[in-house]
Structures are given as structure tokens and as C-alpha cells.
Amino acid sequence: MVPKSSASMLFEPLTIRGFTAPNRVMVSPMQQYSSDGDGTANDFHLVQLGRFALGGAGMVIAEATAIEPAGRMSHTDLGIWSDDHIAPLTRIAAFIEAQGAIPGIQLVHAGRKGSMQAPWDGMGPLTDADAARGEAPWPTIGPSALSPGGGWPVPHEMSEAEIAANIALWADAACRAAAAGFRIIDLHGAHGYLLHAFLSPLSNRRTDRYGGSLVNRMRYPLEVVRAIRAAIPQGCALFYRLSVLDGIDGGWTVEDSVAFCTELVAEGVDVIDCSSGGAISDRSSNTRVRRGFAFHAPYSRAIKQDVSGALVATVGLIVEPEQAEAVLQAGDADIIAIGREMLSDPNWTHRARSALLGESYDAWPREAGWWLDKRVGALRQLRDGGETPMTRYQRGSH
Template identity: 35%
Template sequence: MQEFTYPYKYPKNYKGSGVPTTLSTIDEVPKTFTPIEINNLILKNRIVVSPMCQYSCKNNSGLMNDWHLIHYSNFAKGGAALIIFESTAVQQEGRISYADAGVWDDCHIPSMRKIIDSIHSFDTCVGIQLSHAGRKASTQPPFLENSRQSIPENDPSGNGWKVVGPSPIRYNDNMSMPREMSVEDIHNTIQAFKDAAIRSLKAGFDFIEIHAAHGYLINQFLSPTSNKRTDQYGGNFVNRIRILLEIIESVRSVWPRNKALGVRLSCEEWTNDGWNMEDTIHLVEILNQLGTIDLIDCSSGGNSSNQKINVSPMYQTPFANSIKSIINTPLRTSGGSSSSSSSTESGDSRTKNQIKVSTVGLITSGNEIESILQDGKADIVMVGRQFLRNPFSVYQFANDLNVKIDYQLQYYLAQRK
């Protein structure tokens, strides 16, 4: 534990919020509360706060503020192992809304560092989700009126701008028609992800997640429903995934090899003619061979207004389970023989099991988390809206599993019933 800024040291037997202490009626620690290593990132338990947009930056600045400081620090006090900051735009026109967080300028670093330092003081790791909204940009925050439609670029409020995408195909009739990106635009965006990674390193993040899901720019390139290009970034599968592979390569060129890097995928578009699980499996096989990704975050949907999702508890976990089975398949060398490792261009040796898999989506109890982990369907579990309902959900999960964990020291009285 890091020593907090109080006039005393933590007790010697205090392990930190979210870490098991003594057990009550069970013989071993639930897997939920066992540590895990992702690359060199050590998580104290398997519970991660999923990225969730807050739409709380002022004056089109992209600057995080005291709302974000309190919001994220609460999850850290509550014992989460890793907190991933909300979708953060790598370019100003890549924001979902005018109130989104950004990392397109060095001016964003100090406010982020303040929050990161706070989270680290509670022995919790911090990640950032790098994103570009593409054709789904320039909208109202979802909790305001007219949130399901675009703000025009000439809107008197000054809160709208021209949106871009792989092809001039709008998301729905209430959204703006995107301008088709030129190859130069694409290269500039790839560079923006790289520059954002450099800033993320300077700010002190432990983990980067590249947002390639939920119908945002990278996902738009991946899917044949939104990408009708005929150049090297469109058409066949290889061309449609090119931008993601180039972004990963660009980010990894500046993000140290010993720091964890992940990608969030919409494994299924939930339409007949869209990106599907077979495409995801093919992509993950390629990512696995490249050896530059440490975590595959399995989500779904968001790229088609025609999607039909059968929502139920843990409904996305089967996607993670399928990806996990691929990750656990032995690598093949170029000669075709089985091997437990593969050499990358940088000379790294890497095994399949080094890539971890996460699941997310309507997971609200400790028993659900434990069942996913015990069945080997995922390595970690990301929790979103449940943390909004209760920032101290880790305490609830421990109660669900009948395991005693340390609370934040100043809240120790809450452990007594």
C-alpha cells in the first residue's frame, strides 16, 4: 500500500480496500478476489470499472475537473482493482458530445494526472479508453433533450461540428451525414491515437484501451454496413481491419512494451449483414499472432440502428468465452508446428495465455462474477452501471460471496453489522 496523506500510517495488517482479510464461512478465497497480472500490470482483484462517459467537461475544453476527481476516486476507495477512464477523444472532432473528455492536447495532462494520483493513493490501477466517435460525434449528452440526434455544425450554440466517417452513411435519419475521410484524414487520426498514447504515458496511466466498439470510428471501419470504401481501408475484411491494426502498431510504438494495452471490440453487430462473431474470431486470431495486445475486452452492438439485441444478465459473456478458447489454443509457428510462444518483430517471446479476456454487460452481483471466472469464460469482469448505482459495489460483491475484505480504512465501521 502507498502511504496516504494523513498523519498516520496504515496498520500493518491492513491490505487495502478490496483485498481479502479473514474468511468467514468459506475455505478459500473466491476467484473474484484473487490477483491477476496483465502484462506487468498487477490487479488486486478481478473487478474493473468499465469506461462510462460522464459528459461533464466544460466549455468544449475536454478538460476533466472536480466531478471526475470525485467520481473516479470513489471507485478507488471502494476497492476496484482497475478504473478505466471514460471514452476520451484523440481529436476534438472525435468527441461524442461537446462535453466529452479529451486528450488531443497537452493541456489535458495536468487535470488527468491529479485524478490518477488520487486513484493510485488507494492502490488502484488506472486506464484510459482512447476513442474517436466518427459519424456518431457532435451530439447532446444522452441525459438531455434531443440527445438522439446530431447537433448541426452551424448550430448557434457552437456545440456542433462536421462529423467524419469511413463512408458518407449516417447512423440514422436524426444523425448528420458524415464526410468521407480521405486517406490523409485516416493517417492523421492514426497519428492522433499515437500522440494521445504519448500524453497518456506522461499523465501516468497504467493501461490503455483502444475503443474499437459501440459504433464509433474504428468499429465503423470494421463493419461492412458502415464502410463502403473501395480503397485500402475498405472492401474486404483485410482492408476494413487495417485502420485498427495500424492504430495498434502506432500506439504500441510509443506505449512501453511492459505496459498493458487492450482493445474493446463489439463482437457482434446484432444485424444480419453486419460485423459478426466469425469476423471477431478472425480478427482476434490476427491480434493474437501480432503479440502486441494484452487484453481483449468483449462487448457488442452500437454500430447499427437496426440492431436487435436479446438483452439478459451476462448476455455478452458467451462472446468472451469464445475468444478465451481462441486465446488458449497453442500458437503455430510459420512452419506450421505447434508452439507455446511466438516471436514478434521486437524479439519478444509471448504465449497465448499472456492475452487476457474480459467480459461486460448486465453483471450486477458477486455470484455472477464468480461463476464467470470459475467457468473460465473470462479472466476479469468489467462492471459499469452497477458502479453508478453503488460506487462501493466491490463491498457488495464481497458480501454476496461471503468473504471478508478490507474496506477503506476510514470506513472500517461499515464492516460491522
């Protein structure tokens, strides 16, 4: 095959700590709301994540996985608060790695945005009606006793002792993730969940050393990072998914993010994964950054330019190979995270390789690639002969 181009940044390997990802494509963490109810991963998660690895992605990050039961968003989120969770996750990490991809997992505490219905049950706060069908609401926690939005419960304001105990849960969860074989631990510090809730002045109104000034609001997430970095093996990479801005007056800003990320890098975070928004749950107010194609690229670019030592990922409506390549070529990011487009086409990475480097099935699993490679010539012969898949039916000759 004649390559379209001799080089593509998207398909340049990327070395981070103890591993080298074969390309810059990362499957963005996506909750599936499909655990067995006690946070345990099952065959659905194996197949769902496994097909992204078979599809050629360089890094596959498992969904937001709760560090304690109250840190889930919904009843059917994945969890990693018990050693019993490790074995099924080990199977998933091992499968991903066996396909040549780097396995990662996102850790989360939902904080005041927990106790939520699954999307197909309404995605609102859990109610008595949900309790009647076995999904009771639970008390939530946060930096301050402020509801995230209309109808959502008011969280319990965490004491300093509760903050210290919570930090230990993060470190324990990270150790379990490393024990399960995940090479990337991605902290969910975005979308209004507990880490983000401490950063944003919209959710943090504390007057102690965990609230008020920027330095104080950064204290809890930085303590979490420090505890995790001290607990996990050196070869394990730490990614931090950040809402770079709240997009609401009086909220967290890009300038705040630059200051925070500088501290994150000093604490041993390897990649800043740039997202935005989610500080409050009220969708009727103007809380959203405009969602155009590659809508976080300006923010990942700002972090890349202003924070030295950070590798940067960007996410959000990156759907075409040429677009992903252009984001990297422009210096807007080092890693391309893709969510929904992967749900649409788990083989997106293989398709991108063909689009950017010329048609080849070399990187596909041989169980598919061997056959598809042979088929190229046969298809070309038919098309060169003037035949299309519809010819027979257009002639009406069947």
C-alpha cells in the same frame, strides 16, 4: 470472521505487463458528459472515478476520451488532444493508484457518431437549436459517406492521407495518457465509433485497401494499434473494447472477431474487452443483441476459447457477486467489467468480497473499515437480543 469460501476467482490478483491488479473487477468506461467544455477533466471526474477506487475495484477505466475535438460524441466529453489535458488527468490517475487500483483510460474517435447531444439534451444529432445555446454541430468523418441512421449527418469519407494523420493522433493521445500515469490504455473499438466503423461492412463501403475484404477492413484499426504500441512504454497495457458482433444481417460477426482478435494479440493487445452492437444509430431497427444478465458472456467465451494468448473481459448486466464469480468459474472471461451497478453502488467490490469471502472490512479504506469492523459486533449483539432497526417504532414506545 469465518470466511464463506477459502477462494474466489474474482479476488485473485491479475498480472498484466508491468502491474498486478488486486482483483478481477474492472469499472467499465462510462462517459459522464461533464467536462469543462474543452475536454478538460475536473473535480467531478476525480471524485466519480476516485470513489470506484475507494470502493475496491481492481481496475478503474476513465470514460471514452477523445483524441481530437471532432472525435468527441458530445461537446462535454473528455479530451486528450492537447498537453493541457494531461495535468488534471494525472491527478485522477495518481489518486486511483494511491487507493491500490490500476488506473486506465479509454481513448476514442467517435467518427460518424460524433456531433451528438448529451443524454439529458436528447442524445440525438446536434441541431440549429443546440447551436443557439452554444453547442453547434460539427462535420463528422468515417470510412464512407454513409449516415449512421435517420437524421444523423453524412460523414466525410476519409482519404488515405487523412487516415494516416488520424493514426498519428491516436499515438499522440496514447503517449499523453501514459504520461498522465494511466497503466491501461483501452481503445474504444466498439459501439459504431471510428475503429468499429472501419471493421463493419454496414459502415465501410470503401473500394481501396481500407475496405472490401476482411483483411482490408481490419487494416486501419490494426495500424492504430501498431502505432500506439510502438509509442507507449512496454509496461503500459493495451486493452481493446470490441463489438464482437453487430447483431444485424450483413454486419460484423463473431467469426470476424476471432480473426481480428488473433491479429490484435499479435500486435501487442493484452485484453479483449467484449461488448457488442452500435454499428448504426437507428434504434428502431433490430440492431440489439438481447440484453439478459451477463449478455456478452457467450461472446467473451468464444474469444477466450478461439483466440490464443488473449485475456478477455466481459461486460453487461453483471450485478451480483455470485454471478460475477460464476462467469469466471465457467471460463467465460478473465475480467469482469461493471458499469451501471457501480453507479448504483461504488462500494460494489467491497460488498462482493464480503459476499464471496466472508464479512471483513480489511480491504476497505481504514477511514471507513476501522469503524465498520467495530460496528459488526454491536449490530450482532442487538440482533441477537431480538432488536431490529424498527423495534422502537413498532412498539410505539418513542
